[in-house]
Amino acid sequence: MPVFWLVMIVLAIAIGGYILGRGRALAGAGGDSRHLHSLPNYYGSNVAIKAVAPAFLLMIVWLIAQPIFVSSQVAGDLPDGIVADGSSMSLVMAEVRRTAEGINAAVASGAMSPEMASSGRADISDFTTRLQDAGQIVTATITQPILNAAQSYRAMNATGNLLMTGLVLLLALGGTVWGLRESYPEFRARNVVExxxxxxxxxxxxxxxxxxxxxxxxxxxxxxxxxxxYPASDFFGSMTWSPSFQGNSQLGIWPLLWGTLYISIIALLVAVPIGLFAAIYLSEYASKNVRAFAKPAIEVLAGIPTIVYGLFALLTVGPLLMGVFGNDGLGWMQSGTAVMTAGLVMGIMLIPFVSSLSDDIINAVPQAMRDGSYGLGATKSETIRQVVLPAALPGIVGAILLAASRAIGETMIVVLGAGAAARLSLNPFDAMTTVTAKIVSQLTGDSDFASPEALVAFALGMTLFIITLGLNVFALYIVRKYREQYE
Amino acid sequence: MYDAPNPATEVGQQDIKITAKDVQVYYADTHAIKNVNVDIVDRAVTAFIGPSGCGKSTFLRCINRMNDTIDICRVEGDIRIDGDDIYDKRVDPVQLRAKVGMVFQKPNPFPKSIYDNVAYGPRIHGLAKNKADLDIIVERALRRAAIWDEVKDRLTAPGTGLSGGQQQRLCIARAIATEPEVLLMDEPCSALDPIATAQVEELIDELRRDYTVVIVTHSMQQAARVSQKTAFFHLGDLVEYGDTEQIFTNPKDERTERYVTGRIG
Structure with missing residues (x-):
């Protein structure tokens, strides 16, 4: 029985139990709900919970355990030597599973009779043709051990499913009975629901x-x-990043880390002043009407997919910068994709993060603070600089660090805007690349997942994770430190 | 301002510090203050009393143009301090507020050290030539606010760490550090316990030697204790204005009588 129907039946049992339990409790109280410990609905819910919870728990555990158990059983029954050179057990098992699923589909479509599907003496070539006729993708010829394994795989799964269905339904019914027996007026159903x-x-x-x-x-x-x-000393010590899939890769993280930090710093240099000033304008100076229009308009920036920002970097900002700093202009820039391009565009992307959060935080500074300052004859900007911003500082630092985390983790803008060359350079008009962009390029394509060139992606991801974690911890520390001082 | 004691503070023989003529205040369409005329005496405490929403705080905020910070608020009429129209176009409200200090209902020390709280105004207005000068100004303001002895050993501690009564006196010190001529107090004791209230009231009595003090209060006992002049506001009208003793013992208007005897409020 498909899991979907099993779930539906259990739910139907629960609904029935709910109605019965509610009625039984009411009847026990002589139809007057004031004599019940809990409201009638709680008795119904108690029954429904007892019907559903154990049954679903068992089902979840079973659904997780069964494939593991069946696979290990089938794998154990496979004859030695089935695993060919250059292959692995998991590949063989994948083929077994594929065959079993193929048989299932063939039986379902009528291309094969159930008897033939589970017959131990079935002709292999006939089997293969029928499967192929049924539109199932199988290897050219199924070998006898694989077919046997697939058949026992099917059989075990079928028994497993049957057993599970029976047990789940039994548990659901048992739970219902248990709950119904508890539906007497003194029972504290409300506490059970709680x-x-x-x-x-x-x-x-x-x-x-x-x-x-x-x-x-x-x-x-x-x-x-x-x-x-791959030695950690090379990963953290080498200044070169040159992966090659023939081996002998140089996988030093520094060029990538430098690119990440350089682009993030430029992005923050763009986003923090603009975002903060925009927030101050919106929360302190703007009239109600301007604010009602401008705040959502700025937040629209946050809703633009980063790939669109990437296109903007590649097609608009890059050529624009080339016009000024390229060979026709100052001659500092070789191509449109550069740290500056990606940094500027990423900065624009981060503006709403900084401005929206800072705006909320500035608004949360009590009006009494501003009144106090105005009452002493301070101007608006003096009040903001000396009273509002210091009071809002912990939150603003939090907003900036959040933006920094976003900048470090950003991928699409970098892929399109910064180029793919991993290099250590101080020139912001050089093409560089970041950790995230390289994770993408290491894992896309036909790389072997066991090679250092692919696994390096995890080391890179780990490094990024530690950096962002560090940033968050630092943000918490700053916020706490100032909070102690201010409250 | 000067530390010299000024014992001649009996009501009736002083100059008029603030004059208000036909003052109207509107919040959007609401007419909050109607035709208020009042002369506030120099170096005395004037109390504004009246039920909630009667416009006494609104009128107080007109005197240092704090209502300018509220977009929907509109003030008409004529308010003069020492004969100068404070709503004149040439008057900078920021400058005016340095001359007319304000203390608020809830103590609102800045999230800075005690020293920086008091030094805030003098720094903004450039009242101190150097650090030593500023130290003197801060100490004098704290002494005059009767809080110096309690905080002199912890001037670098945050002002927000003080008790409520201390915070309010710190706010008063902060206000007088800019050497104002008029001190406006908007229910300065409403967030304080009786002991802190007594301390602040004592301080207000001290302050009238040097300043014109205008205080809004909900407590009639407080008005009777600290003020020399009392104005009773009701529904945006200034109902009665006169010597405090006369308002509380022999009010001319029936509404005043009913309010001070506790029958409306």
Whole structure:
């Protein structure tokens, strides 16, 4: 039975349980809900929760465990020597799975009878032709061990699914009965519902945290794997980045890190003053009407996809800069793609991040502070410089560091605007590249995932992660330090 | 301003410091102050009393043009300090506010050190020639606000770390550091406990030796304790203005009588 229908049936049981439980509790109280401990709906919900929660939990665990169990069983049954040179167990298993799915589809479309699909003495060539006729992609000839494995794979999965369906339905019905037995007036159904809400919220929080941990762990393991085949001293010590897929790559991080930092610094030099001044204008000087129009207009910038900014860099800003600094002008710039191009465009992208957050923070400074300053005969700009901005500083620093994190992690603008050459140079009109852009180029294309040239992407990602984490910690530290002083 | 004591502060024999004639204030379409005429005496405490929303704070804010910072507010009429029209086009409201200091309802020290709070005004207006000069100004203001002894050892500590009463006295010190001639106080004790209130009231009584003090208050006892002149506002009208003693013992207007005896409010 497909999982979808199983879910639907369990939900239907829960709805039925809800109605029954509610009615039973009411009946127990003689039809007067004032004699119940909880509102009637809580008794219904109690039954529904007891029907759904254990059943779905079992289903989730089963759905995760079954493929792992079946695969290991099937893999164990495969004869030795099935794994050819230059291949791996996972490739063979992929073929087994593909074959099994092919058989499933063929049976479903009627190209093969269920008996033949599970027959142990089926003719291999006939099998292959039928699968190919059914439009299934299989290797030219399926070997006997693979076919046997695929058949046992199918059989085990079928039993597994059947077992799961039965157990889940049994658990749902059992839970309903359990909940119904509790539907008497003294039962504290409201507290049970409260506890379930709490459990649901904890589960949501845990999923977010566990995912983060999972991502970090996968980064760490792959980074360790990379450093096992490529020395860390070269990665952090070499000043050259020249990956070559024939081997002998020079994978020094410094040119990439330098490009990342250089572009980010230019972007922040553009975004911070403009964003901050825009925020000050909007929150302190602008009239209500101007603000109502200008704030959303600036925030539109934040909604533009970065690839569009990339196009803007490549097609507009680059040629524009070439006109001034290129060979026709000052002669400092060799091509339109350069650190300056990407930095300027990224700066524009970051303006709304700085301005929108700073604007909120400046608005949060109490009016009493401004009144106090005006009352002493300070002008608007004196008040802003000496009272409002110092009071808002922790938040503004937070906004700037958030923008910095965005700048360091930005990819598309760099790919299109900054070029692809990894080089260490001080000239902002040279083409450079960043860590993120190189992660993209190392993982796209037909690279072997076990080679240092591909695995370096994880080391690069790890480095970026540590830098942004450091920035965030630093931001927290700044915010805390000033908060202590001000409150 | 001068530290010399000025014992001659009996009501009735001083010059008039502030005169208001036919003052009207509008918030958008609301007519908040109607035809207020009042003469405020120099070196005395004048109390504005009246029920909430009667316009007493609004009128107070007209005297240092704080209402200019509110977009929808419009002031008409004639307010003069020492005979000069403060709503004249040539008057810079920023300059005016240095001359007419203000203390607010809630203590609002800046998120700076105690020293920097007091030095804020003098720095902005360039009142000190050098650091030593500024030190003297800060100390004098803190002494005159009767808070010097409590904070002299921690001038670099944040002003926000003081207690409510200390904060309010710090705000008063901050206001008098710019050497104003008039001190406006908008319910300066409403956020304070009785002990801090007593300290601030004592301070206000001290301050009238050197300044013209105008105080808005909800507490009639406070008005009776600290002021020499009292003005009663009701629904935007100045109902009655006279010596404090006369307002509280022998009011001429029925509305004043009902308010001071607690029957409307």
């Amino acid at each position: 506890a379930s809400v709490r459990a649901l919220l904890i589960a949501a929080a845990s999923i977010a945290i566990l995912t983060t941990i999972g991502i970090v762990l996968s980064l760490i393991f792959n980074t360790i794997e990379f450093f096992r085949i």
